[in-house]
Amino acid sequence: MLQRLAVLSRPPAAARCLSSGSVDITIPLNFWAGQRRTSQEGKSNKEKVYEPATGRVLCHLEPCGAMEVDQAVKAAKLAFGPWSRMSGMERSRVLIEAAHIIEARREDLAAMEVVNNGKSITEARLDVDSARLCVEYYAGLASTLAGQHVQLPGGSFAYTRREPLGVCVGIGAWNYPFQIAAWKSAPALACGNSMVFKPSPMTPVTAVLLAEIYAQAGAPEGLFNVVQGGQETGGLLCRHADVAKVSFTGSVPTGQKIMEMVSKGVKPVTLELGGKSPLIIFQDSDLENAVRGALMANFLSQGQVCSNGTRVFVQKEIVPQFVEEVVRRTEAIPIGDPLLDSTRMGALVSRPHLDKVLSFVDQAKKEGATVLCGGEPFVPADPKLRGGYYMTPCVLGDCRDEMSCVKEEIFGPVMSVLSFQTEEEVLQRANNTTMGLAAGVFTRDVRRAHRVVERLEAGSCFINNYNITPVEVPFGGFKMSGIGRENGQVTAEHYTQLKTVFVEMGDVDSLF
């Protein structure tokens, strides 16, 4: 029997009892001016949203049209005035309260993320923690925003003010729905902006929970709004005259379109795009840690992670030991019901995406790669999960640089292992890509580690670890992987503009 779920009113303890296939969401998923809203435009244009674990319909998305987008932007504009005039400390209090609510609701937020996205509950809890830490971090940063004082001749001086931009738009991908909404909104709001956020149409469920949490924490009506929809809705937001900035997370082709649209208004963008990152494992590595790192670099979130190190370059001498251990552990990954604590790999986000990932494996075979394990559709024993989008995690051996599995972002649980001989050679090959999101190196030689990361063309480099994203440090890409950064102090610069004020203490020295 289906449970009719009023998402917000469900207490955390009850959320722990959720089971895959039991959730049916009927309440509206848009939120602006302080409450959930239906979309008039979307009523005639509903889209099905699926539960990846079971393949059943979870809810219907009502995409927002021009009228709804305009209403959300208007609400955000109204909230911007008072919010931007508050002191950093005052804004901080609201964000700290929001972080407390996220912490208290960790279980039900994580469970809803699993139901909508398909990732394991263990990972979803960590995503909720990352969202909470991000809100907490920027709550702390809000009161530190400050300008500079510059002395000028004759006692005159100038000072700078770091001012918010206005209504910011956030557009998210489907792989970290709640976390992306928090990573974008926390710095934006801390700096005094308001936001209209559009989640991916495949994962519309949890961003609206964040909107309710901000409201409950005391945010003014309209401070953080959610409009649902796909590319049309996204385009309306990017072209809206009252929007001051767009921060986007998604694929390179969409990022290019967004940049083009936003450039018409000469507005700033943050682009967090795709990757095809290298992970380099030297023969002197601690093999146990290198194997753990390679698994973390490839199989989190069913491999659907932008920063994944999917090109695993292993020094020739240790390829056999490395491959044996990686395959042994990959085959042992428990796949299945993502709501179970024992599961480590849940379902991919959709049927078409699963098919696409499997077709990459087929193509790799045709191009001469060896499937060392996995790469097959997986059907769990539990009858209610039979329609879910599962596959066995895959390790590909005998890969060469020109193969499509090595060149293209697969965005699924597929690791390509490549052999290399020298440091110089592997650096050339690692950098031979248009992307530059992340890179990793495993070695016991500290000098080599730093020498190598200095030459790696990537925004986030890991030495002897992979895919950790503490919110205190900036995250973002080189080359076609993006523009701007999320997290860390630097992101305050991406959500503010600098005003310089000249103050004359003497007479005007006029030339006329």
Ligand SMILES: NC(=O)c1ccc[n+]([C@@H]2O[C@H](COP(=O)([O-])OP(=O)(O)OC[C@H]3O[C@@H](n4cnc5c(N)ncnc54)[C@H](O)[C@@H]3O)[C@@H](O)[C@H]2O)c1
């Ligand atoms: N760098 C990062 O931080 C990061 C994080 C997560 C995902 N990603 C990347 O995201 C991609 C997967 O996510 P996806 O499939 O949701 O990406 P996508 O580009 O298809 O969609 C992302 C978002 O953009 C919206 N959109 C699509 N077309 C648009 C348009 N013309 N105008 C405005 N909005 C539009 C979508 O509705 C969605 O909300 C991968 O390439 C992955 O590497 C990057």
